[in-house]
Every structure is written in structure tokens, then in C-alpha cells.
């Protein structure tokens with residue numbers, strides 16, 4: 001298995017209130033092979049498009065990117081990106097940007113926003129041609145096409161390591177389905193409607209046909225390598241006091257790279273990662289030879305930011321009060 005190394009070059013601590021910088025970051029990989037590599041994805045923060053693929057395993061990174069300095073409060077406008085010189089655009093942030101993207105935090109205290117747009121999903125049983133390299137626990141399992149693609153790429157790689165008895169045991173759930181599950185299982189084992197990552201379409205429960213995930217090779221493999229594919233073990237055994245959820249060796253959340261690599265490197269769960277960004281505003285990370293600048297902007301302070309005109313960035317809301325902008329070189 002390849003080992004990707006995440007190097008944290010520096011922690012850019014930005015002065016509050018003065019120059020707000022933007023960081024960059026980057027590329028995400030989606031998965032090896034099935035997804036196309038977009039090294040210069042157009043900026044579509046809404047879609048959270050992540051470019052990237054990784055071919056190089058050594059951190060290189062020496063190119064310094066001039067951090068774009070964010071402009072502060074601008075009037076909200078309809079125009080999202082307004083062309084400006086020097087390869088940078090100004091991106092207008094809107095309230096709805098808080099509620100979309102791959103870093104949305106949903107937990108027992110933070111519900112999915114009414115402004116969250118429910119994703120399109122596929123009923124996998126009716127798309128058997130897409131069920132490759134894993135089994136389905138039942139006929140009701142649905143995933144978004146994006147999550148399916150990323151999961152498929154991940155299990156393809158696991159197969160090369162001889163780990164190939166994956167099952168999807170649960171995928172996307174509507175809030176109604178979540179409410180029903182909550183009524184059946186109770187608060188010990190399920191979140192109320194609107195408080196589950198399954199309602200986001202960015203999480204799935206993964207099983208093994210040969211044993212419990214706590215001990216099965218599939219569980220071990222995922223704990224070691226899922227982060228390389230943009231997934232995180234969302235409720236680790238040693239973080240129950242932070243997540244508020246008992247250890248769930250089956251529940252994986254897609255956050256994309258480089259975020260999954262940062263969390264792996266730092267030993268953070270999503271709550272801790274977003275709290276760090278909120279406190280420090282920005283950080284740099286390096287993954288797979290690519291340097292990323294990652295910065296948090298509260299919408300109460302920032303309504304427009306400078307981003308590379310060629311689209312080397314992503315924007316994700318945090319589901320509470322701001323966005324995380326990731327820019328790469």
C-alpha cells in the first residue's frame with residue numbers, strides 16, 4: 001500500500017481582523033482511477049469538485065503560493081466570481097454557502113440546515129452494473145453517484161491488497177427514514193432525524209461478509225487506508241467524548257483530500273479539525289506533493305474572498321457560520 005505523507009509546512013496564523021489570508025489547498029483526490037483527474041477544475045464551489053489525483057507520493061512542495069489576501073466585507077451580490085487581474089478572482093460568499101460542501105459538520109448538537117439541498121441518489125439494487133467489488137446488505141441502499149464512485153475506487157484498491165469482502169450496510173437516508181430508525185433503535189444507536197450524516201449523503205456504513213468490522217480485515221484495512229481516499233472513520237473509539245457517538249467501526253464519512261489526510265495526521269475528528277480552523281483561521285498542509293492552504297472564514301466578517309481564477313480551490317460550508325476555502329498551487 002502506498003503511504004502518503006502529509007507534511008505540515010507551517011501553520012499560518014493569521015491576525016484576526018487585519019489581513020485575512022486565504023489559504024489554499026487542494027486537491028483532492030477522488031479516487032484512483034474511476035474518477036477523472038481534474039487538475040484545473042473550474043471553480044464550482046457548489047459542486048465541491050475536487051480535482052486531483054495522486055500519482056506522486058513524496059511531498060515536494062516548494063513552490064510558494066502567494067496567499068491571496070481576502071478582502072473584507074463586500075456587499076453581497078449575485079455575481080459569484082468577478083474577474084480581476086493577476087490570476088485571482090473575487091468570490092462572493094452567500095449564506096447558502098454555509099450549508100453545502102464536503103466539510104459540513106452534523107452531530108448530536110448540530111442538525112442539517114433547512115437550507116441543505118438533499119442530494120440525488122441511486123438505488124443501488126436497481127443499478128447492479130454499478131455494484132462492483134462489494135455487496136449490498138439489502139435492496140434499499142442508496143448512495144449519491146459521487147459517494148459510490150469514491151467508495152468503489154477505494155474498494156478496488158483494497159482488493160489489490162487481498163481485502164475484498166466489503167458490504168454496504170447503509171447509505172443515504174431521508175430524514176423520514178432516519179426518524180423511523182430513531183424510533184426503532186433509540187438514542188443509543190441512532191441519531192434523530194436531521195442529525196445524522198446519513199441524511200447528508202456523504203456517509204455510509206460498511207460491513208464485511210466475514211466478520212465484524214472491529215476485527216475483520218475490511219475494517220482493519222479501512223482504518224489504515226480510508227483516509228487516502230478522502231474518507232474518515234467518523235466515530236473512533238478514543239474520541240467518543242468529542243463526537244458524542246460510541247465507536248462505530250463501520251461508519252465512514254467522505255470529507256475529501258487533503259482534509260482526510262490532515263485529520264489522519266493530526267489524529268483529529270471532524271469536530272476537532274473545524275474547531276482548529278475556527279480558532280487559528282488558517283493552516284497549510286502538504287499531501288502527495290501538493291501544497292494546500294486551508295482557511296476558515298466566518299460569514300459575519302467576510303463576504304468575499306480572493307481565489308485563483310483558474311479554479312484551484314474548493315469551498316465548503318461548516319454548517320454553522322462560515323466556510324472553509326481550500327486552495328492549491
Ligand SMILES: [Zn+2]
Nearest residue numbers: 198204205251
Ligand atoms: Zn452510519
